[in-house]
Amino acid sequence: MIALRTGLTCLLLALGSFALGSLDARAEQSPAQDDRLKEVIAGDHRSADNAARDAYRHPYETLSFFGIKPDMTVVEIYPGRGWYTEILAPYLKEAGTLYAAEPPADPSYEALQRSLDAFDQKLKDAPELYGQVKRTKVTEDGDIAPAESADLVVTFRNTHSFMRAGTEEASFAAMFKALKPGGVLGLVQHRGDPDVEQDPKAGKGYVNQDYVIALAKNAGFELVETSEINANPNDTKDYAKGVWTLPPSFRLGDEDREKYAAIGESDRMTLKFVKPAP
Incomplete structure (x- = not known):
């Protein structure tokens, strides 16, 4: 009996040591990745205006929720003026790949053209940060990245733009096509009441969460998890100028500016989908 207890004790100690060793190994990996992301977010390459918006956009928490790692192939949809590109490009530069999938140019849409021009200039001004970014276009018949090449596709506050253009089905299909089986779609969007x-054109910029989930599921995605990282309960979502009434756009100019500044940026859903493995 004593011998049996002694043997059992040794076995439990061995298993405990193995488990602790496994935990230690994971602990050695995760902080390195987390520290790298924190380092990039805190980097002085970021503009002061962009860094000031971290309080509303929570880039560290959001990207961590999506499961980003520095050796991934990542596609950023509609990067705009490069707010997230400022983080993603240097983070992925050493071991990963970043595709920036831009909307097609439209000279009649001045705001879009200004955004495209600003993004183009941003990349040209800092090739040491952005020289490895692979630029593609989101089109109905093109690929945003090679098929089944991406570990992660991210899209930040773009679903209303897809709906405005009538390309929501094609856009979600393109994101699905680009992802590897098991790959993740991370999505942030202004959340409607x-x-x-739901306005099918999302004219005020807000989209109901169930509507977005349905769009993704219709493209083949499975919803994995939701998060309130980017929620704002102060957003009443009933403004004449839509979501652009709030900061940073302040579409009404000085009218009630303090009121809208106190509300802050919009209430946003944060959703994590997966492309099912066959």
């Missing part, structure tokens, strides 16, 4: 019927 579920008691208000």
Whole structure:
């Protein structure tokens, strides 16, 4: 009996040592990745205006929720003026790959053209940061990245733009096509009032969460998890100028500016989808 207890004790100690060793190994990996992301977010290459918006956009928490790692192939949809590109490009520069999938140019849409021009200039001004970014276009018949090459596709506050252009189905299909089986779609979007019927063109910039989930599921995605990282309960979502009434756009100019500044940026859903493995 004593011999049996002694043997059992040794076995438990061995298993405990193995488990602790496994935990130690994971602990050695995760902080390195987390520290790298924190380092990039805190980097002095970021503009002061962009860094000031971290309080609303929570880049560290959001990208961590999506499961980003520095050796991934990542596709950023509609990078705009490069707010997230400022983080993603240097983070992925050494071991990963970043595709910036831009909307097609439209000279009649001045705001879009200004955004495209600003992004182009941003990349040209800092080749040491952005020289490895692979630029593609989101089109109905093109690929945003080679098929099944991406570990992660991220899209930040773009679903209303897809809907405005009538390309929501094609856009979600393109994101699905680019991802490897098991790959993740990370999505942030201005969240609409579920008691208000969804405008199919999302004219005020808000989209109901159930509507977005349905778009993704129709493309083949499975919803993995939701997060309130980017929620804002102060957003009443009933403004004449839509989401652009709030900062940073302040579409009404000085009218009630302090009121809207106190509300802050929009209430946003943060969703994590996966492309199912066959």
